[in-house]
Amino acid sequence: LLEEPPAYQTVLKEKLKAGLSYPTASAAALISYFDDPALNETISQPNNILGIYYMKALMKRKSTIKPYTLLRCGSHYHEEMLGSKSDVGEAEILSSARSIRHSIASDLPLSEIADHIPAQVLQLLVQHQGQSFPITTDDFTAVLGYRLLNEMNKGFTDYIDVSENLSDRIVKEVGHYRSLSDFIDLLKTKDFTHARISRCLMHIMLGMQNETLADYIRSDYIAYARPLGFRNDSVTLLSAAKEHTSIPLLGKLADAKNILSPKAYAMLQEDIYASHVYQLAVAQKFHTTFSHEYQRRIIKI
Amino acid sequence: LLEEPPAYQTVLKEKLKAGLSYPTASAAALISYFDDPALNETISQPNNILGIYYMKALMKRKSTIKPYTLLRCGSHYHEEMLGSKSDVGEAEILSSARSIRHSIASDLPLSEIADHIPAQVLQLLVQHQGQSFPITTDDFTAVLGYRLLNEMNKGFTDYIDVSENLSDRIVKEVGHYRSLSDFIDLLKTKDFTHARISRCLMHIMLGMQNETLADYIRSDYIAYARPLGFRNDSVTLLSAAKEHTSIPLLGKLADAKNILSPKAYAMLQEDIYASHVYQLAVAQKFHTTFSHEYQRRIIKI
Structure with a gap:
């Protein structure tokens, strides 16, 4: 599978051309390649496809990382409804992340999801509500719209994953821009899925270019790792990671310029x-203090 | 005065250098030039200075426009308080625009300014409240902040009125950007007034460049006029204007490309x-329909 046999590749290309998303097309190609009905259900689950790709990446890199699999409990990935006590009896309710996001985006009170997330997470959400949370798609309406207005004359094909066709559609439809979520729906066609368009518009908003990505890939993808926090009693884990990694581990941002190569530093700047x-959207929505990366410290608990 | 005698120019330059705004510096230079205490109060009123500049422009252009002066009634330009019935007895209350804006920006109910604006205006404000009104400085926080982030590496001296000194300050302080109004206060110094900085940041946000402005000036400033509306019973006035103007009058935007020169069309595009x-800020704030210029029609009442 690592070599992607031609029979697999042919089906994959066909399915992608027919407008399927990459995971769906991969699943279809795998199913057709193995031709074993017993595997069909396993392969069709998006998280399993993702797992297969992780394994392929580990094998390709001859990584020493040993993968472990965990059986998904509770809701399926695509489930939009929160789980309920009556379904699980005394067991813990396990709702899909999607259903939890859905509940938050619908402006339901946080008490609705209290049973579906860890208590510490709930506490954090409550604490940040109305300060920096929740931020949803349409909080980026002005910023993305501004970029589209600014660059519509040169088109958007410089950005990752934006085809000429999609770029043309964006330029043509920018006159009907109302909100980010509305614009995604407007651009959606049989060939461009909602997820693909969202991703493309994010690439545009964040200025993520094909050229830069190609350059990162040539330099073996990741040029640094930046731990955002750790538990004090797991500090040995961090030290071990530091010892066994081939890329620099970044503690304080202020040190970055000295520690990182120019290319790694450029990658950090994009980050x-x-x-x-994101912080601009927060400042605009909640009129609260802009939280600067350079002012953040690594979190120890 | 049209020739700006050297004595006047010297004082003007001195005062500008000392950090005074252009109107204040002009007033000081005029007062020093005429050396007549009887004129001092007249000259110090900002609207009078503006009037003098209008007259100078008419004279320079040898315009056939005949200027008429009107005595300002009611509040002074800088007055922040709304006028009150008790001050004027039976006469109409005339409050300064500044005091009315101040009341709106403070989120006071519109009833507070009902006595201070024409009934038709109040009706329009009520009608648009929460739909597209009010929009205040900080509704542009995200969009301006985004532009500052995007261009901080190249600096901002390409934009009208942004000196190297101010550009450097912006780049240095962008890490403390919280909101637009806060940022203006942050950049304010003895040398840069609040008004000057606001104007400069607007030039940046709207991409208004020195080079383009110089080009417009070379082409005699204004390349078209675009009436946004007229009263049906004044249509003869519009026809007369059309006859006597040397620049095209633009009715429908769709015709612009055929009617206007390329340079005039570029100016219209900036407009x-x-x-x-502005509409993006409205869409972001009120989640209402983006109102496109090309969809607007000339208003007839």
Whole structure:
């Protein structure tokens, strides 16, 4: 499978051309390749496809990481409804992340999801509600719209995954831009899924270009790792990671310029930029203090 | 005065250098030039200075426009308090625009300003409240912040009125950006007034460049006029204007490309762009329909 036999590749290409998303097309190609009905259900689950790709990546890199699999409990990935006590009896309710996001985006009170998330998470959500949370798609309406207005003359094919066809559609439809979520729906066609368009528009908003991505890939993808926090009693884990990794581990951002190569530093700047664009949406929505990456410290608990 | 005698120019330059705004510096220079205490109060009123500049422009252009002066009634320009019935007895209350804006920006109910604006205006404000009104400085926080993040590496001296010094300050302080109004206060110094900085940041947000402005000036400033509406019973006035003007009058935007020169069309595009940036702030704030310039019609009442 690592070599992707031609029979598999042919079906994959066909399915992608027919407009299927990459995971769905991969699943279809795998099913057709193995031709074993017993595998069909396993392969069709999006998280399993993802798992297969993780394994392939580990094998390709000859990584020493040993993968373990866990059986998914509770709701399926695509389930939109929160789980309920009556379904599980005394067991813990396990709702899909999608259903939890859905509940938050619908502006339901946080008490609705209290049974579906860990108590510490609920506490954090309550604490940040109305301060920096929740931020949803349409909180980026102005910023993305502004970028579209600014660059419509040169088109958007420089950005990752934006085909000429999609770029043309964006330019043509920008006159009907109302909100980000509305615009995604507007651009959606048989060939462009909602997920693909969302991703493309995010690439545009964050200025993520094909050229830069190609450059990152040439440099073996990831140029640094930045732990955002750790538990004090797991500090040995962090030290072990530091010892066994081939990329620098970044503690304080202020040290980055000295520790990182110019290319790694540029990658970090893109990362920080994305975080700041997010913070602008927060500042706009809640009129609260902009939280700067350079002011953040690594979190120890 | 049209020739700006050297004595006047010297004082003007001195005052500008000392950090005064252009109107204040002009007033000081005029007062020093005429050396007549009887004129001092007249000259110090900002609207009078503006009037003098209008007259100078008419004279410079040898315009056939005949200026008429009107005595300002009611509040002074800088007055922040709304006028009150007790001050004027039976006469109509005339409050300064500044005090009315101040009341709106403070989120006071519209009934507070009902006595201070024409009934038709009040009706329009009520009608648009929560739909597209009010929009205040901080509704542009995300969009301006985004532009600052995007261009901080190249600096902002390409934009009208942004000195190297101010550009450097912006780049240095962008890490403390919280909101637009807060940022203006942050950048304010003895040398840069609040008004100047606001104007500069607007130039940046709207992409208004020195080079383009110089080009417009070379082409005699204004390349078209676009009436946004007229009263049906004044249509003869519009026809007369059409006859006596040397620049095209634009009715429908769709005709612009055929009617206007390429340079005039570029100017119109800048105009439309500014309007769309404003509409993005409206869409972001009120989640209502983006109102496109090309969909607008000339208003007839």
